[in-house]
Amino acid sequence: LISQGTARRSLILFVLPALVVYLAFAVLPLLLSVIQSLFDSSRDGTSTFIGLANYFYLFTHEVVSARFWNALFNNAKYFAIHVLVEVPIGLLLAAMLTSGALRTSEGVYRTILFIPATLSVVIVGFIWRLIINPLWGIVGFPLLGNAVTALPTISLMGVWQYFGIPMVFLYSALIAIPNDLVEASRIDGASPWRTFWSIKFPLIVPQFGLIVILTFIWTFNGFDLVFALNGSAPGPNYSTDILGTFFYRTFFGSSGQVADLDLGATVATVIFTMMLAVTALYFWLVQRRLRTHML
Amino acid sequence: MRSMGTSFAAMTLGVSLVAMAVPALAQTTLTLGSWRTEDLAVWQDQILPAFNAAHPDIKVEFAPINTNEYNAAIQSQIEGGAGPDLITCRPFDVNNEWIQRGYFASLEGVAALGHFTDTAKAAWTWDGATYCVPVAAVLAGYYYNVDIFNELGLTPPATMAEFTALLQKIKDSGKYEPLALGSAESWQLAYNNLYSFGPAYWKGEEGRLGLIDGSKKITDPEFVAAFQAFADLKQFLPAGQESIAYADMTQLFTLGRAAILPDGSWNINQVTSTGLNVGVFGPPAAEAGGQRYLQEMPDMAIGINAKSANVEAAKVFLDWVAGAEFQQLYVNTAPGFFAMSDQAIKYENKLAQDFANLKTDALLTPRLALDRLSAGTPPLDDEIWRLLQVMYTTDTTAAAATEELQKGLSSWYAPQK
Numbered sequence: 001l002i003s004q005g006t007a008r009r010s011l012i013l014f015v016l017p018a019l020v021v022y023l024a025f026a027v028l029p030l031l032l033s034v035i036q037s038l039f040d041s042s043r044d045g046t047s048t049f050i051g052l053a054n055y056f057y058l059f060t061h062e063v064v065s066a067r068f069w070n071a072l073f074n075n076a077k078y079f080a081i082h083v084l085v086e087v088p089i090g091l092l093l094a095a096m097l098t099s100g101a102l103r104t105s106e107g108v109y110r111t112i113l114f115i116p117a118t119l120s121v122v123i124v125g126f127i128w129r130l131i132i133n134p135l136w137g138i139v140g141f142p143l144l145g146n147a148v149t150a151l152p153t154i155s156l157m158g159v160w161q162y163f164g165i166p167m168v169f170l171y172s173a174l175i176a177i178p179n180d181l182v183e184a185s186r187i188d189g190a191s192p193w194r195t196f197w198s199i200k201f202p203l204i205v206p207q208f209g210l211i212v213i214l215t216f217i218w219t220f221n222g223f224d225l226v227f228a229l230n231g232s233a234p235g236p237n238y239s240t241d242i243l244g245t246f247f248y249r250t251f252f253g254s255s256g257q258v259a260d261l262d263l264g265a266t267v268a269t270v271i272f273t274m275m276l277a278v279t280a281l282y283f284w285l286v287q288r289r290l291r292t293h294m295l
Numbered sequence: 296m297r298s299m300g301t302s303f304a305a306m307t308l309g310v311s312l313v314a315m316a317v318p319a320l321a322q323t324t325l326t327l328g329s330w331r332t333e334d335l336a337v338w339q340d341q342i343l344p345a346f347n348a349a350h351p352d353i354k355v356e357f358a359p360i361n362t363n364e365y366n367a368a369i370q371s372q373i374e375g376g377a378g379p380d381l382i383t384c385r386p387f388d389v390n391n392e393w394i395q396r397g398y399f400a401s402l403e404g405v406a407a408l409g410h411f412t413d414t415a416k417a418a419w420t421w422d423g424a425t426y427c428v429p430v431a432a433v434l435a436g437y438y439y440n441v442d443i444f445n446e447l448g449l450t451p452p453a454t455m456a457e458f459t460a461l462l463q464k465i466k467d468s469g470k471y472e473p474l475a476l477g478s479a480e481s482w483q484l485a486y487n488n489l490y491s492f493g494p495a496y497w498k499g500e501e502g503r504l505g506l507i508d509g510s511k512k513i514t515d516p517e518f519v520a521a522f523q524a525f526a527d528l529k530q531f532l533p534a535g536q537e538s539i540a541y542a543d544m545t546q547l548f549t550l551g552r553a554a555i556l557p558d559g560s561w562n563i564n565q566v567t568s569t570g571l572n573v574g575v576f577g578p579p580a581a582e583a584g585g586q587r588y589l590q591e592m593p594d595m596a597i598g599i600n601a602k603s604a605n606v607e608a609a610k611v612f613l614d615w616v617a618g619a620e621f622q623q624l625y626v627n628t629a630p631g632f633f634a635m636s637d638q639a640i641k642y643e644n645k646l647a648q649d650f651a652n653l654k655t656d657a658l659l660t661p662r663l664a665l666d667r668l669s670a671g672t673p674p675l676d677d678e679i680w681r682l683l684q685v686m687y688t689t690d691t692t693a694a695a696a697t698e699e700l701q702k703g704l705s706s707w708y709a710p711q712k
Contacts, residue, residue: 064672134538135533233481237685
């Protein structure tokens, strides 16, 4: 038999490789970025500690703070559209796939519906840009050139690409529901509608909550689709600017904007803190209290 | 044993040959850092052999770095003391920063620098001293479909009023779009449009330098007039222009559906790719008999690393780079690039030669807002892109746009406070 001391030692040994990688490539850069946000680098390569001055600048500078709040607000809209459109579509399709109505073709539909999620964003952006192009496409209205419609248009492209993710996620939760529960409800005379909302949905609420919070993380880390379509200063008039592009512009600079690494680190820290707070709050207040029904 | 003897003999022979060769050549080797990875073959096969024909004692190694990493890589190399002897210089603010960090050796003694005007050297000059020898610039103008012009009996315009009348005629014909122009990509509204015809209003360098030293404001009448001229062109844009991107514009033109494409010289190969009969005209004068201006945007130059051990050899090389032989060679390897010196250069590409001819009797000026005016927050160049796009996608007027630009600039740029 292995003594407790040996067990603990081998436990540490087994955890160590993953821990080292995690610390070196996730925690350390994060900490360095937080530390950098407290410094101001000058031309001769020296850095001076300036406390929270970068944060003060970010939240009070007339132009910079206006762009930041604009990006945050746009990002909230970007998230809202994804949650209100993508997740329900995913749920609907997952429910249809598991309803049994498709019989043997279930696998075919599942595959076809998931294909967009495997495409590159650059391709998705390019195809959609052509489809809605007023010159060559099927829509005469300049959807991407109008400050009101541009962000919803890009969001819906993202929805089109990624609805397969919540679909597959919820699908796997739905097929895990034991058949006898569903059969029992049918014997009791419940309609399919009633069966879904009273039996199946309550059983997958934890997964549903998780996909909502994952969508939050993905959209607030969003960058690629907007960048592929509209570049790093996404117009018109920054109407499609989200936190990812705002950070990119600050940290790497753009055509005319000089890169500011310290301020970029500040922006990154603010985004990270915000996402950490929301996610932690969700897990603490909501997910913890959800219980998978005793089966 | 015998084979060893042979190789020993060969070695002795080799050594003595090298020993004989050394005093004859006494070669200095220079490395040249560049972001033009695509130019490697050109340098090795054409440019460097030409240089060595005149200067066999100086060997130059062309050492390109990936374009996107160039600035960061060259900065860390130079600061670590391992930079190349010769550095390819970015225009304006990046280079101003490099000069102030002391990256460059003085160019004193490079006589051929005299072939360049102050405007040509402006992008690489700080406090009156020039640190890089200009290599190439890009120009901006108007490509036009010669067949459409012939069909409708049109000739390139000399004034802005003629330009507007010409666009109206094309629009009235109902067969073609007058301008292949859209506002989905804001950069080209500035670089290929406002900065192209605008100098006719703000008098090129007079206006540009006036903004830099604070003696002029963007709200001054000449700048507002330029923005107004920009606004006046909106009626000639194709339907749905708000989401027509740069690639769409080029296609609209190359498919023969639009008569005129406001664009840069770098697009020469694309606009002629479909075999279209393409001509080019320069930005018109503001009024009849007025001065013509042309945007000449400095793109690259070469300077000497202050830490190089071979500064004298580097000066010899740069003296050659500033001369006609190099300038002629280089611009013909990449159509769309133009020499910036006052020496006569021949372009083999016909459209490139037409473009170069536009320089005759036009005053040259670089893009308006890239020198100093964009080195703070908000950067003027970015703001101009944004507001030009806003003008084409909403009802914002020239007066309102220029006012917002001036407000942004004077919030941080000391001479404008």
